[in-house]
Amino acid sequence: MKVKERTRDGVVILELSGKLMGGPDAATFNDTLKTLLHEGHRNMLIDLSRISWVNSTGLGILISGYSTVKKGGGDLKLLNVSERIESIFMVSKLHTVFISFNDEDEAVRSFA
Amino acid sequence: MSSQDGAMTDLSTKSQRIELKIPSQLLYLGVPDAILMELAGDLPCEQKDIDEISTSVIEACTNAMEHGNGMDVQRQVEVHFDISEDEIAITVLDDGPGFDHEGWIPPEDLLRERGRGITIMREFSDTLRFDFAADGRFRVRLRKRLRRQA
Numbered sequence: 064m065k066v067k068e069r070t071r072d073g074v075v076i077l078e079l080s081g082k083l084m085g086g087p088d089a090a091t092f093n094d095t096l097k098t099l100l101h102e103g104h105r106n107m108l109i110d111l112s113r114i115s116w117v118n119s120t121g122l123g124i125l126i127s128g129y130s131t132v133k134k135g136g137g138d139l140k141l142l143n144v145s146e147r148i149e150s151i152f153m154v155s156k157l158h159t160v161f162i163s164f165n166d167e168d169e170a171v172r173s174f175a
Numbered sequence: 176m177s178s179q180d181g182a183m184t185d186l187s188t189k190s191q192r193i194e195l196k197i198p199s200q201l202l203y204l205g206v207p208d209a210i211l212m213e214l215a216g217d218l219p220c221e222q223k224d225i226d227e228i229s230t231s232v233i234e235a236c237t238n239a240m241e242h243g244n245g246m247d248v249q250r251q252v253e254v255h256f257d258i259s260e261d262e263i264a265i266t267v268l269d270d271g272p273g274f275d276h277e278g279w280i281p282p283e284d285l286l287r288e289r290g291r292g293i294t295i296m297r298e299f300s301d302t303l304r305f306d307f308a309a310d311g312r313f314r315v316r317l318r319k320r321l322r323r324q325a
Contacts (some may be wrong), residue, residue, distance in 0.1 A: 066288075072193070082205055084201050084204055085201060086238075087312060091265050115205075116229070117235060118204065118231065118234055119234055119237065119290075119291040119295055120241075120289070122291055123288035123289055126286055126287070126288050146223070147226040147230070150223070150227065150230075151230060154295060154298035155291045156284070156285060172241070
């Protein structure tokens with residue numbers, strides 16, 4: 064998995080690409096979020112449009128990231144969740160945890 | 176990888192088998208997915224069905240690599256795809272001792288970081304079976320009926 068970072072209106076947008084499947088990606092993602100929190104960022108938007116698939120360990124990465132940001136006083140939301148990934152959220156009930164958007168403008172405004 | 180019947184010419188009359196052996200490294204989890212996605216275009220079924228069975232297979236292979244083979248790259252996970260127009264049946268074999276699948280209860284904590292793999296396999300397969308193959312390897316068998324494309 065690759066992580067590309069950009070900021071828009073005070074929201075850090077992390078564009079993930081590849082496969083979300085655990086392994087070393089877990090530490091990389093969590094370290095990125097911890098560094099951002101340390102730098103004073105609180106609003107994180109995770110763009111999943113370039114993620115081809117996610118497994119249960121990949122879900123664990125997102126949950127760990129969500130917990131890290133929440134504990135740091137911030138908020139983490141999702142952008143561009145594909146139908147395939149959305150169906151995994153549904154069966155694992157994670158749609159009740161993550162707030163997700165298909166429109167970046169709307170997602171960024173939601174942090175205001 | 177080998178195919179029992181050669182080219183896939185007529186899946187309507189009988190299923191055809193693909194066999195795959197992958198080292199126990201997460202890097203290779205994309206290979207069974209790639210096979211199913213490649214076939215998806217030629218099967219007269221909903222993409223959603225292929226997505227769901229592929230997600231299930233990725234889970235089965237993740238478990239086989241992590242819990243069965245202990246992420247030992249020298250140990251392989253074997254995957255059999257039996258494919259027809261109406262159904263995909265998949266078998267995943269590893270060298271591990273298996274687990275108490277009958278006594279397994281999904282944890283309730285929504286923010287837990289692990290323990291969703293079996294739920295995903297159950298939800299996305301029409302049948303899911305755990306047992307041991309004749310050669311002693313732990314075996315997961317998944318079956319998904321394919322709905323005709325609308």
